[in-house]
Amino acid sequence: MVEVFAVASGKGGTGKTTSTLALGMALADEYDVTVIDADTGMANLLFHAGLDDAEPTLHDLLIEGTDVPVQQAVYERFGMSVVPCGTSLAGFQAADPGRLRNVVADLAADTDVLLLDSPAALDSKSAVLPVVLADRVVVVLQPTIPSLSDGLKVQEYARSYGTGTAGVLFNKVREGDDLDRVADRTEKYFDGPVLAGVPDSDAARAARRAGEPLLAHAPDDDAAAAFREAAAALTVRDGESGDVADRFRSAVVPESP
Template sequence: MVEAFAVASGKGGTGKTTSTLALGMALADEYDVTVVDVDTGMANLLFHAGLDDAPTTLHDLLVAGADVDVADATYDRYGMRVVPCGTSLAAFEQSDPALLRDVVADLAADADVLLLDSPATLASKSAVLPVVLADRVVVVSQPTIPSLSDALKVQEYAESYGTETAGVLFNKVHGDLGTVAEQADRYFGGGTLGVVPDSDAARQARDAGEPLLAHAPDSEAAAAFRDAAARIDPRPGRAGDVADRFRSAVVPERP
């Protein structure tokens, strides 16, 4: 049974999309993986995956009545399936995020692991929906107090919607984590998944339009992402029919 992960952060700039693709490629060595860019307002994944010329994207699937099949917006890349968002403002304005439930339900039928590259903030119901759909959330943070504070808010949101935390992934790390990692292990469900050093290779991969693990597979950062993926340990998702679970998901009022 598929397990869905929301890859989320409390703020932009933490390297969330880089992390999503890196985890996806690492997990694809063992599982059928589908990565979905559900940040419909700020599409980034298509550039990181070399799909900036993709003719059909998630936005097309989110237009009511559109004659588009999920397969049309799904691309085989780097050993996994990738569903990017487009960059057209018109497409964004026409899309209905509520239809994301159906899209995710269809994608779940052909995957062991779903990775949902989520919006950096949780300020609206459409932004929160990926966290509601997920079984667990991977929190991407930098090892600073402000970033940790924002990441803890993401975990609090997730828990209020019944979504567990797989752990925190520290990215763009300079030097040793020290007491910050100790605090993360104390306060985050799942503890620390990994520590990824700040890397020129990651920036070069982004500029080349390739995931880090494809562009620089032997880099220290790539090795750190593979270690983090191994700690995620995918497991069967929540009980019940998978398609029904995703299609019936709603954003409840938080307690």
Template sequence: MAIVYTIASGKGGTGKTTTTLNLGTSLALLGKKTIVLDADIGMANLGLLLGLEKSKITLHEVLAGTAKINEAIYEGPGGLKVVPSGLSLKGFQNSKPDKLREVMTAIIEGMDFVLIDAPAGISKDGVIPLAVADKVILVVNPELASMADALKTKALTEMLGRTVEGVILNRAELEKTEINRNKVAELLGAKVLEMIPEDANVRRSAAFKTPIVIRAPNSPAAVAYRRLAASIAGEKFQENSKKEEKESFVDRLARTVFGGK
């Protein structure tokens, strides 16, 4: 049965959606049947990162009861399955967040991992993604406001009877890695699963609407995402050699553009 991870944060702008996409893609590249779902029905940034913003059927229509979930599942990079949300305010207004439980029941069959991109902050729309998760992962930045808001999300998660699996420290300073890791773990009372370093390739990849783990698989952030995926999947992580990096990038790009295996 699939393991459902909700990727959450306290405040917006921590890199939660980018993390969801790259972690999901990394799991798919490991051969794990993985689907990512954009439960942030108000902002809906996941589709933007993949060029799916013009999709006619999204999670909005499913939550409004006008479409079935299988109609809102799209093929993503590396074999990843993607359920985007729509961008229209009307679609947002017509959505019924309570139907997300039904959606989850329908999509977990045959999957190894389901990743939910949750809305930032504490709201009614954000409670359900936390409540349906097997495990919650918090994405934070090394700043006080991010930590304080993450603590609130952690408290809410525990009130719902769920557990925080750990924390991803995004945009970390590599030269202060251990200091940051220890401080964050102590402050949030949760294990730091991975440090994602500041990396210009993240924005470049977003501009090309391609996950960094495919466009620049050996860049610092991509390596961290792939290492995290291997840990979650229970597999040994191995970095690509330069030759393998070039070959794998060409192969993955061909799959993304032309389809096929």
């Protein structure tokens, strides 16, 4: 079985990478989880996972003519398979984002849950590709008007490509936010439930500095507990690995940005 989720937000700053790794670690208790940094233009998952110096990365897999086997860019960390992306501009420029589909197709054959940490924008082919290819999106939002507007936009893009919404995760929730009422009303507009409200947390920032996912760095923090609650609320659907692989392989290849 495999289901591919694009973890998306529309804009940066919502804690998408922290959320991707936290959901991944929580889901790894039950599933075989692979996390891919699909934000090839502004990769940062490597810093969150202590893989700053990792070589090769996804960039190497996306460069035409290189024969790096996919498995060489897969790092076993924190109970998950992690595929980081490099941060060099040269790597980004040489990478052909369209090759992502093949990478994902290869990895889909051998995992239960694939999480794509997606670009914080919808302004290019490569940025929208994870949403196009995923089965469903997990929308990471802050409880603010601009963030909700962005989230609604992400969902419409996803709907346009036949990609469902698995749920909405409110992150960086601050004291005084009326999350109950906001969550209630949010669910009227999104096709998936509000998975959890994750409190704004110093531990999340400290985890990033330490190069560890939050659930490894501060498993007892309230934010970590909320992420586990979100993962538990996420129903992973059975999909045939072959179907996903085929879907990725048959997807239109976007040109380099």
